Amino acid sequence: MRLPKFAYFAPRTVEEALNLLADHGEGARVMAGGTDVMVKMIHGLLKPTAIISLLEIEELRGIHFDAKDGLTIGATAPLADTASHPDIVKYYPALVHAIRSMANVEVRNMGTVAGNICNAAPSADTAPPLMVMNGEVNLASLKGQRRLSLNEFFRGPGVTNMIHGEILTSIHVPPPLPKSGVSYQRISARCGVDIAAVGVGVGIVLAGEACKDAKIVLGAVAPVPMRALETEELVQGRERAQELLGQAGDRAAQEARPISDMRASASWRRKMTAVLTRRALDEAFERASRR
Amino acid sequence: MKRFSIIGKDVPRTDAATKARGSAIYTDDMKLPGMLHGRLLRSPFAHALIKHIDTSKAASLPGVKCVITAEDTPKIKYGNWRLFPETQDEYALAVEKVRFIGDEVAAVCAIDKDTAEEALDLIEVEYEDLPAVFDVASSMQPGAPVIHDYCPTNISVNRKIKYGDVEKGFADSDYVREDVFTVHGVSHAYLEPCSALAQVDLDGRITLWTSTQVPYIVQCLLASTLGMRENDIRVIKPYVGGGFGGKMELRAWEFCAALMAKMTGRPVKFTLSREEEFLAGRRRHPMTIHSKVGFRKDGTLTAKDLKIRLDGGAYNAMGPTATFLCGNFGAMLYRYPNYRFHGEHVYTNKPPASAMRGFGAPQSLYATEIQMNIAAEALGIDPVDLRIKNAQVSGDEIPDVAVISSCGFVESIKAVAEMSEWKEKRKNLKPGHGIGIGCYSFISGGVFNWFNTQYPFSAAEVRVFSDGTAHLLSMASDIGQGSDTVLKQILAEELGLRMEDIRITVADTSMTPQADLGAWGSRVTLMAGNAVIDAARKIKEQIFGSVSARFNLNVIHELECKDGRVQSKVKSDYGLSFGEAVAMAQKANRGEPIVARGSYTPRDKGLVTPAFGFGAQVAEVEVDRETGLVEVKHMWTAHDCGTVINPRSVEGQLAGSIQMGLGYALSEQFVMDGGKTLNTNFADYKMPMATDMPPSDVVHIDTYEPEGPMGAKEAGEGLASPTAPAISDAVYHAVGYRCMDLPITPEKILEDLEKMSETGDKQA
The missing domain is CATH 3.30.365.10 (Aldehyde oxidase/xanthine dehydrogenase, molybdopterin binding domain)
Structure with missing residues (x-):
């Protein structure tokens, strides 16, 4: 297939990148690992006039964790590095699981968490765990910086609340609270390497045995990774019990708004929303009780 | 020995x-001085008349060297069954009519691929849409749209086999089982997409490098369609990245490369994209299989009546051979004293199905093997014992078909049962786990000469x-x-x-x-x-x-x-x-x-093959009752391929067969919207990957095939058959879902489990 003609830039600083983005207008596109952008271009779905690669910008590469400020994942940190980072392995196991279950080795070596978020697929695996952990994105533009909760980031398939001229520089996740637990469960028809047909993220914080705060995000069952607010409410104040898991699963399935496509039917997606919500909630309880 | x-x-x-x-050079790796790049324009309609084609804009695009339609060709039909010219139903480029989405309509060659691609958009084709049919039942209805004028019924091949007295056999039976199975189409998904490069000498002779399984057939059919002498065409097969039956005919791009090289005097290369391969490439025949088998109380087979309808798609391709073979495979494995087969090859407005690893056997034997398992349960006999009781042995004669020379089938069943601890596992597996068996027999080449070669x-x-x-x-x-x-x-x-x-x-x-x-x-x-x-x-x-x-x-x-x-x-x-x-x-x-x-050249070897391979396979699965997902935990195989010439090669064949069998059973299918294939890439066409492969053990049964070289016979293709029934039977053993319509999907399993729990059925 024909690759469109485009200009390519690899600036060294964020400021340079922002200037390029402003100079080249609507046709300019920011790229990190390129595992989504290039594929779309090859298939004629994206025809940028300029590609601005972030890979040469040193400051965007890092992954930082500290117990007070939490986790910052730079825009160009590869998925593979993120999933093998010792602090992330220790404090954010659900994110590690999400990354390890997505794509394949080659794509994880090139692709980035930031790219997975900016691509804004309803099935993006990193979105549910990041959202239930109160993840935020740091956006830079020539006008300055802003921070946006991931809850407010997605608008539709492939569409986000970033405005042209902005670059996502990093993703921030607060440090895990005591007695908190997070789980991500996903399913696809092909067991090994496949796009998620449904993904569910659950994050809870316990007070004693009871859940004092719950966040539940459903992936691939709505135009955006969606909060299951009613299910969260249902879980609030409750203790871990089979009955609760069942109720939560059923409620999440009701909340989901899946469609039928070639990967799965709406009815199977709904059923899987229930199953995965049960499983994720159970694991989140388990993890929270151990912390 | x-x-x-x-x-x-x-x-x-x-x-x-x-x-x-x-460093291996495949066709697409080759570059010749002055080489042009070709692209094909494909039909967006499943069935339509071509009213008019205007290529002038495309031809005037800078860099375009040649644009052709059927009008630039000699319009000579081709097909591999040269002995029966009426079955030769295909033109390289569509003449007057297109019959499936992806049918080749025109070809362009240009100085680079991008220019050729751009030129395709400039070709103006006026179509008149015709009613189309996408399944066999609709295609066979009276008054259905006629896809080929020569064939008003849309049934292009009728094949019957009969021996013994089937009705009498059923009358003498204690148990008769009748089922309808449907099996779906899947892709060969060879890693190397089709590619052809043609060069013309100053004296007009053509050299064609092409990714093919059949250089001789391509040579002959290219000669007849171009109106040239066979030996003025030289076909060379470079390294080929897989075929599995999908590269065994003359194809449009080979013809167009040769003709356009002649017209331009420059080398011309065509390489298909993966999307084209999925959209328009050959595929395994979907079939509807109506099978009736009879047994005596003790498990002895009495008769089999098999009716198969093949969804052939828009052209015959290798469908006639598949029709013939699935009837023969229906009579294999077990001793059917009375047998009747009626196969019909039916046109539909879909991409043509053709030969694919197993060539009718995976479909036909799926029905055979599942029915054996159903009957075993009904008769209260272990599936392994029922098979051994009826298994074909050396010296068995299948009327009108063949005499089985070497046969290690019983030994294969016994060996696979032993290595998988069948008897023990059938009784004592954890909930959600199941074990199942499937068997196969396959040919070591055909004795038939429908290509009508004059050579050995x-x-x-x-x-x-x-x-x-x-x-x-x-x-x-x-x-x-x-x-x-x-x-x-x-x-x-x-x-x-x-x-x-x-x-x-x-x-x-x-x-x-x-x-x-x-x-x-x-x-x-x-x-x-x-x-x-x-x-x-x-x-x-x-x-x-x-x-x-x-x-x-x-x-x-x-x-x-x-x-x-x-x-x-x-x-x-x-x-x-x-x-x-x-x-x-x-x-x-x-x-x-x-x-x-x-x-x-095989002579006096019956109607099918000089030698049959045999084997048996056991699968152990775990089924998640909540999600319907099936995980294959282990495969065991015992097979008889005569003398094993290269064990590692045979094991490679086995691994490949299991991989394809997994996909056929569990995950691969074409998602179609009418005649349009929607999943045209590997993200959505779900072929199992390395991470999905189960551990596997194999035993080669020691036999010596007298007709084979150093005692060898078929290895690896027959193995495409047993995996799907073995997995299917294991899923039934695990959760009670009996798959009568491949593939086995999580949705089907869950629906069935729900039905069972509503009706209070207890699963096995």
């Missing part, structure tokens, strides 16, 4: 190093030299299955040489001996192997005389080629090195080179 020195050894594949290094089915030429080397020439096609290695092993064994002593030249229709019908139907090892042995023995005849004279041997002494020497069998010091023997024989004959031709 005969003792061999190279046969049966894990000889490294001759193509392994170059492929591992990435396979041929070989062997040249030997005084430096102790040999040169093997054969038109046999290694498409990744490893035949180059196997043929070298056979020659090395026969001449007592080492692998490194042998040079091989293959699959070049001008340089290698006429002819070879190609790599399909598991014919190469047996047929080309026999041709190599024939040639090698003629070489030995030419050199043994001189050696015998040199050592003044008694006329009753036999000579042999062994360990690089030609020597007396009884006194090995009466002998000399192979090279010295060749030199001596050459001197005795005024320097004439020592060359021999060998060939193989």
Whole structure:
């Protein structure tokens, strides 16, 4: 297939990148690992006039964790590095699981968490765990910086609340609270390497045995990774019990708004929303009780 | 058992190093000076009349060198069944009408791929949409749209087999089981998309490099469609990245490359995209299988009545052969005293189905094997015991079909049951776990000559030299299955040489001996192997005389080629090195080179094949009752491929078969919207990957096939059949879901489990 003609830039600083983005207008596109952008271009779905690669910008590469400020994942940190980072392995196991279950080795070596978020697929695996952990994105533009909760980031398939001229520089996740637990469960028809047909993220914080705060995000069952607010409410104040898991699963399935496509039917997606919500909630309880 | 020195050894594949290094040259890797790049314009309609085509805008795009439609071609139909010209239903470029989405309408060649691609958009085609049919039942309705004028019923092939008295057999039965199975289409998904490169000499002769399983067939059909003489066309098969039955016909891009090279005087190359392969490529036949079998109380089979309708898509392709074969496979494995088959090949407005690994067997045997399991349960007999009771054995005759020479089927069933701990696991598995069995038989090449060749089915030429080397020439096609290695092993064994002593030249229709019908139907090892042995023995005849004279041997002494020497069998010091023997024989004959031709054509071998392979496979699965996902935990295989020429190669074939079988059973399918294929990439066409492969154990059953080279027969293609029924039976054993319509999907399992829990059915 024909690759469109485009200009390519690899600036060294964020400021340079922002200037390029402003100079080249609507046709300019920011790229990190390129595992989504290039594929779309090859298939004629994206025809940028300029590609601005972030890979040469040193400051965007890092992954930082500290117990007070939490986790910052730079825009160009590869998925593979993120999933093998010792602090992330220790404090954010659900994110590690999400990354390890997505794509394949080659794509994880090139692709980035930031790219997975900016691509804004309803099935993006990193979105549910990041959202239930109160993840935020740091956006830079020539006008300055802003921070946006991931809850407010997605608008539709492939569409986000970033405005042209902005670059996502990093993703921030607060440090895990005591007695908190997070789980991500996903399913696809092909067991090994496949796009998620449904993904569910659950994050809870316990007070004693009871859940004092719950966040539940459903992936691939709505135009955006969606909060299951009613299910969260249902879980609030409750203790871990089979009955609760069942109720939560059923409620999440009701909340989901899946469609039928070639990967799965709406009815199977709904059923899987229930199953995965049960499983994720159970694991989140388990993890929270151990912390 | 005969003792061999190279046969049966894990000889490294001759193509392994170059492929591992990435230096193997495939067709698309080739670049010739001045080469043009071709692209095909495909029909967006499933069924439509072509009212008008305007190519002028495309032709005037800078960089475009040639644009053709059917009007620029001789409009000669082709198809592999030359013996029955009415079955030849395809034009390289559509004439007057398109019959499926993806049908080739026009071709462009330009200085680069992008320009050719851009030119496609500039070709204006006016279509008149016609009503279309997308399934066999609609296509067979009276008044259904007629897809080919010559065939008003849309049923292009009718095939019947009958022996014994089926009605009487059923009347004498204690248990009769009747089921309808549907099986779906899947893609060959070979890793190398089709590619062809044509060059024309100054004298007008054409050389075509192409990714094909059948260089000889391409040569002949290209000649007839271009109105040229066969030997003015040279077809060369470079390295090929898989075929599985999808590259065994002349195809539009081969024709267009050749014709456009003639028209432009420049080399022209076409390489298909993966999207084109999925959108319009050949596929395995979807079938509706109506099967009725009868048993006595003790499990003895009494009769089988099999009706199969093949969804052929828009053209016959290899459908006629598949129709014929699925009827024959229906009569295999077990002793059916009475048998009746009616197969119908039906046109629909979908991409043509064709040969695919197993060639009708995976579909036909799915029904056979599932019904055996259903019957076993109903009769209260273990599925393994029921199979052993009815299994075919050496010497069995299938009327009108064949006599089974070697047969290790019973041994295979017993071995696989033992290695999988069948009896124990059938009773004592954890909830959600299940174990199931599937079996197969397959041909070692066909005896039929529907292509109507005037040449031997396979041929070989062997040249030997005084430096102790040999040169093997054969038109046999290694498409990744490893035949180059196997043929070298056979020659090395026969001449007592080492692998490194042998040079091989293959699959070049001008340089290698006429002819070879190609790599399909598991014919190469047996047929080309026999041709190599024939040639090698003629070489030995030419050199043994001189050696015998040199050592003044008694006329009753036999000579042999062994360990690089030609020597007396009884006194090995009466002998000399192979090279010295060749030199001596050459001197005795005024320097004439020592060359021999060998060939193989099956004669008096019934109607199907000279030899059958057999085997049995057991799968253990775990089914998640909440999600419906099936995980295959382990596969066990015992099979009879006669002498195992290269164990590692056979194990590679087995791994590939399991991978394809997993996909066929569980995850692969074309998602269609009417005639349009929606999943045209590997993200959405769900082929199992390395991470999905279960651990696997294999036992080769020791048999010797008298008709095979050094006792060998079919290996690897038959194995495409047992995996789906074995997994399917294991899923039933695990959760009680019996799959009558492949593939087995999580949704179907869950729906069935829900139904069972509503009706209170208890699962097995």
